[in-house]
Structure formats: C-alpha cells, structure tokens
Amino acid sequence: MEILNRSLSDIATTIPGASALLRQLDINFCNQGMVSLQQALEHKGLDPEEVAAGLAELEMTEHHHDDPAIDWGKEPRMKLIGHILERYHARHREQLPELIFLAAKVERVHSDSANCPSGLADLLRDMSHELESHMMKEEQILFPMLAGGIYPNGPINVMQDEHLEHLEAINRLCSLTNNMKVPAGACNSWRSLYLGLQTLVDDLMRHITLENYFLFVPPKATSSDCCGSCQ
Numbered sequence: 728m729e730i731l732n733r734s735l736s737d738i739a740t741t742i743p744g745a746s747a748l749l750r751q752l753d754i755n756f757c758n759q760g761m762v763s764l765q766q767a768l769e770h771k772g773l774d775p776e777e778v779a780a781g782l783a784e785l786e787m788t789e790h791h792h793d794d795p796a797i798d799w800g801k802e803p804r805m806k807l808i809g810h811i812l813e814r815y816h817a818r819h820r821e822q823l824p825e826l827i828f829l830a831a832k833v834e835r836v837h838s839d840s841a842n843c844p845s846g847l848a849d850l851l852r853d854m855s856h857e858l859e860s861h862m863m864k865e866e867q868i869l870f871p872m873l874a875g876g877i878y879p880n881g882p883i884n885v886m887q888d889e890h891l892e893h894l895e896a897i898n899r900l901c902s903l904t905n906n907m908k909v910p911a912g913a914c915n916s917w918r919s920l921y922l923g924l925q926t927l928v929d930d931l932m933r934h935i936t937l938e939n940y941f942l943f944v945p946p947k948a949t950s951s952d953c954c955g956s957c958q
C-alpha cells in the first residue's frame with residue numbers, strides 16, 4: 728500500500744486523526760518524522776496491513792476536524808506560520824489553565840486512590856511555563872526571521888532542543904497518568920482531565936512535527952538559485 732512508503736511526519740500532519748492513532752501505537756513521529764511508516768511498523772513488530780487499513784479509513788472518513796489535510800511542504804511559509812500560531816500556540820494557551828485546575832482538583836479529592844496522578848498539576852505548570860517561554864521566542868524572534876526568508880541555525884537548534892524537552896515532559900505525563908487511561912469508577916473531572924490531556928498531547932506532537940519537518944527547513948534551492956559552484 729502506498730501509505731506504507733510515506734513518512735511519519737507526512738502522515739501525522741495530513742491525515743486527520745493519524746497523530747492520535749500513531750501515539751496509541753507508541754510511534755514517535757516527532758523524533759522520527761523522516762522514517763517511513765513501513766520501517767516504523769517493522770521496528771515495532773506491528774502488522775503493516777492492519778495499521779495501513781486503519782489510516783486509509785481515517786483518510787476516507789468525512790472529518791469535521793480543525794486540522795486540515797494540507798501538504799504544508801507546498802504551502803507558503805506565512806500560511807504555515809499563521810496556522811501554527813492560531814491552531815497550536817493559541818490553543819495551548821487555552822488548554823493548559825483548565826487542565827492545571829482539573830489536575831489540582833483530582834489530586835486533592837482522590838489523594839487516597841492508588842491511581843491518583845500525584846504531581847500532575849506541578850508537571851503541567853512546568854510545561855505551561857516552558858511552553859510559554861518557547862512560544863514567545865518563536866513569535867518574537869524566530870518566526871519573523873523565517874517569514875523574511877532567513878534560516879538562522881542557532882535559534883532553530885535551540886528551538887529543536889526545547890522540542891525534545893517538551894517530548895520528555897509528555898513522557899513523564901504519560902507515565903504519571905498510565906498513558907491517560909481513565910481508571911474504573913473515575914469521576915467526571917478525572918475523565919474530563921484525561922480527555923483534555925490526550926488532546927493536549929496530540930496537539931503538541933503535531934505542532935512540534937510541523938515545525939521540525941516543515942517550518943524549520945530552508946526552501947529547496949531551484950536551479951535559478953544555484954551559484955554554479957557545484958557544477
């Protein structure tokens with residue numbers, strides 16, 4: 728199937744719902760975005776036909792989804808920057824305060840439960856603080872440079888290192904919450920919290936993938952840009 732030859736970053740950013748499916752399979756498309764789906768599935772010992780069929784079904788499904796199936800490699804940089812600011816930066820800023828509130832409530836009310844995600848509110852506060860600082864640097868320094876056609880290696884490397892830190896925070900979040908699986912008998916706040924965390928994690932992983940594999944790469948040189956030294 729053709730989809731097996733596509734890269735993880737392409738699949739995660741163009742098929743609505745694919746990022747959640749890949750996350751559930753423990754396939755890290757943020758770090759291994761250039762790896763093909765076939766290679767990733769072979770590495771995990773998963774059935775390629777089954778996963779490809781699931782993704783093909785998602786691709787065919789009529790989605791009322793706010794992650795449009797756009798090949799960002801072919802779109803103007805300004806359009807991608809606008810999409811990242813509106814769909815991800817603004818959304819993270821909306822999501823995190825409510826999640827911190829809910830986590831603190833669940834930790835307070837269910838502190839005697841064996842499944843209580845103790846320390847989750849503090850982790851989310853740290854994530855919120857780190858993300859805010861990171862997004863401000865992108866908004867004030869890096870994105871304006873990229874919009875002007877400048878690709879500064881230093882600031883891009885710093886942002887990519889911070890993306891790795893965000894992914895480490897996601898790993899801690901998953902281990903604190905048993906991969907966001909709602910325990911039997913959980914109250915509505917607990918359910919709402921874990922549902923919101925799944926959305927946050929999916930959003931953050933797609934956000935990082937769009938930046939690492941589509942925005943933080945210089946446009947391919949065309950023959951008219953060539954200086955001639957390679958010929």
Ligand SMILES: [Fe+2]
Pocket residue numbers: 811816862865934938
């Ligand atoms: Fe960003």
Ligand SMILES: [Fe+2]
Pocket residue numbers: 861865886890935938
């Ligand atoms: Fe970023």
